[in-house]
Amino acid sequence: MRDNKKEIQALFDDLLINVTRFFRDEAVFRALKKRFLPTLLKNKRKDRQPELRAWVPGCASGEEVYSLAICILETLGRKPSKMRIQIFGTDLSESVIEHARLGIYSNAIEKDVSPARLKRFFVKRDSTYQIHRNVRDICTFARQNITADPPFSRLDLISCRNVLIYLSPELHKRCIPQFHYALTAGGYLILGPAESVGLYDELFKLVDKKNKIYAKAAVTTPRTADLIPQRGLELSHFGTRSTVGAGAHLGGDLLKVADRIMLSAYAPAAVVIDQDMHVQQFRGRTDLFLEHTPGPATFNLVQLARPTLAADLRATIHRAIKTDKPARKERAKVKLSGRSNEINIQAVPFRIPASDKSWLLVIFDETTKATKPEKLPRALGKTATEREVGELRRELAAAKESLQAIIEEQEATNEELKSSNEEIESSNEELQSTNEELETAKEELQSTNEELTTLNEELSNRNLEMMQLTGELNNLLASIQMPIVMVDNALTVRRATPAARTAFNILPTDIGRPLTELRPNIDVPDLENVLREVIETLGTRERKVTDQTGRKYSLRVRPYRTTDNKIDGAVLTLIDIDGDSDRGSSKKRKRGAREKQEVTTE
Ligand SMILES: C[S@@+](CC[C@H](N)C(=O)[O-])C[C@H]1O[C@@H](n2cnc3c(N)ncnc32)[C@H](O)[C@@H]1O
Known part of the structure; x- marks a missing residue:
């Protein structure tokens, strides 16, 4: 199941309840035709390029969209009209959108659609009816999630019937302000019989209680769950032909390009700026409101703005930053091709999870029509001077705020x-x-x-x-002719006189070796014991020894005292005592000779 995309999609579609039919709750469509559409169309006719825009979120297989289209076309009458009608039908489910786009329905619709309408707006094909091409041409279908994707804008009508009942109150908090934002001044919102705007009754005025038709109230849209898309506007399904067949493998790229086209066609111009008013992103056709002036390059929005907009723009952005809430400026003046236009500026602060920085989306909304200054408040019976004063006051107020x-x-x-x-x-x-x-x-x-x-x-x-x-x-x-050897406490040879080298058999390389390891030429079998005794008892030892030739010596062993009076080994001295007896006899001999001489002299 997890690996089967089709099955997952089928399960998803089953979970969405797509029940719908043509002219569901007929009274709503009657009221629209009788009360609301005529005034809407009348107001629109005053525009230079009249356009009526409607949106049906959660349109299921399209019956509601086509019912609305039929009502509008009927209200317009059969006479040719300059009015451009644009109805967007969107739904979360892809399969129902495909169905809506084809506009083919079984003949079971005969019970909901009158024969006259069937004849005028449908083409009969065997046991099915297909919506007439003229009607289909004014309807555009797309997959869209009203809880995550951005809304359409500049709408005159939103019919979101029997959708909110499936959404939690938490999601209503996102949808209702979003509808308010998407509608133009004087636009209508139609909800299902069991639905209402809930807590947001200050945003809408209930104008038809029975049919749940609301009029947009002229208040600022509150800041709710951002109007920024959470994962991009998924509008890849506009026109079945675009995603099936050749384009199917292009996947994401196709989706992105389609998104861009849709955004540039329907979304208002906007810029994303940081807290320092530096533009990070341009969205839609901002060239109408921004221009590059000669001098050093800049991304500062206020410096980029057309001079007449700068004051209002700065003040609105500043308000949004200060309150951390969306701020709006209605009827800001901007001169385009020599004509004076009025636009709405909206600054919406927002954050993104990956960063703790705060950003602002600045939207330039062209909902206010172009007006020639001289035509403006004539209806109010003001003189040209009064008008000018009023205008100057307004500009002064904007300049003050800026x-x-x-x-x-x-x-x-x-x-x-x-x-x-x-x-x-x-x-x-x-x-x-x-x-x-x-x-x-x-x-x-x-x-x-x-x-x-x-x-x-x-x-x-x-x-x-x-x-x-x-x-x-x-x-x-x-x-010194006397053999002397110095050993340390470990009995290793430290120093030796040249005479000692012969007696003790010490070579220059033996310095540092234990004396007991050497073979001395004198016979001292217990030399080691004698040395240890001297070091331990601190006493001097003396004994007679003979060398290998039989010569006699007196070996004297004394403890070695350091300057600080510590015992650090021993000193061995060898005294030749054979030489002593020779010297004694020669003395005796000399004395005898002297005595003899004395006797002879006497
Ligand atoms: C009961 S149908 C209503 C159809 C039509 N509006 C009517 O009143 O006859 C509800 C539709 O809402 C759609 N829907 C549910 N949640 C949605 C969402 N978050 N975004 C867009 N459509 C959604 C469902 O797919 C379903 O087609």
Whole structure:
């Protein structure tokens, strides 16, 4: 089911109740023909290019649209007329729209449509009737969702019968103001027998209670769920031929182009601006109201607006921004090709979910007709001067409002500048204190640096001294004929005099090796024990030892004391005691010789 688009569409269509018939509630159509359409058409006839526009949202298979078309054509009469009739029929269901567009109905309609109407407005084909081409030509059908898509505009009539009953009160809140927005002044809204405008009775006046016909009240449309499309105007189904066959595979592109054409044909000109009045998007034919003036390029709407519109435009936008509600200016003056025209300006603030910025849709509504100034209020019996004064007063009021808006804008800018200035000042103070801290830190670093330099000098002096001392020590050790060895606590050789190298068999590479690992030329089997004993007991040990040639030595082991009086190993000294006995006998020998000499002299 999920993968079967056709089945899903069929289920969707089944859920929508498409029950309808021709001239459903005949009294409504009678009232329209008798009371409302004649006045509407009469008023329209005064226009230079008269056009009557109607919309039937939720039109199902089109019977209501064609019933309305028939009523209008009957009211117009058989005489040729300049009046352009345009009726839009829209529905959520695609299949019923296809049916409406074809306009083919079974002969069961005979019970609802009179034989005269069948004859005039239908073509009989076997057991079916097709709406006559002339009637079909004035009816345009499209798929449209009244709860999500934007409405049509500049309408004289909206017939939304038996649709609202299927929608929740929440959705009514979107639809009713939308209908108010879409109707021109003096337009009518027709609802079904069980429906009403509900809470929005200030927007519409009930003019036919029995038939639920409402007249648009001259009040500003409230801001409701945006009139901006939530997913674009889906008008791809205008004209069956456009989406079936060759165009079907073009999908989205076709839809977008069709949307654009529809919007440019039926939607009023508008621009989307940001809070700074910069145009972000142009919609429809805005060239009538905006122009580029020589000088640097700008997207500022007020600068782009035709000079006569600028004041009203600025004031309306400013009001909308200030109140965060739609603002409207009726009968704003604009000069087009030398003629004075009046238009309505509407500024609608809105937000989009993806951004927290606020935007405005500024709509230029041409509903007010072009008027030649001299023709204007003659009916009111005013003199030309009075008219001029009135006109100037109006312009002055608009200029005042615009000036006020500029002053407020200026004040707001000033406030912003003030607060920015305060922020800058406080940042400046913070920077200053940081600077002071940095200065102190710098001074501290400088003195530390000086101390380090002194220390460095001391160390290099010490180093020199040490080098000198080491040199002296090395020389001393080298000149001593006595074998001396220094070991640390781990009994590794630290230093040895050249004479010790022979006695203890120490090579220069043996410095750093344990003495006990070397094989000394003297015979000391318990050398390790002696060394440990000395280090532990801090006492001096002495013993007689002989080398491999039988020469006798006295081995003296003393603890090694550091300058701070710690024991850090031991010092071994080897004294040749064989040489001592030789020296003793030569002394004896010298003494004997002397004694002999003394005896001889006596
Ligand atoms: C009972 S029919 C009414 C037909 C006709 N207006 C009449 O009174 O005879 C209701 C129609 O409203 C359509 N509908 C329901 N919700 C809609 C919506 N949100 N937008 C447009 N049409 C809708 C349905 O598809 C259905 O065709």
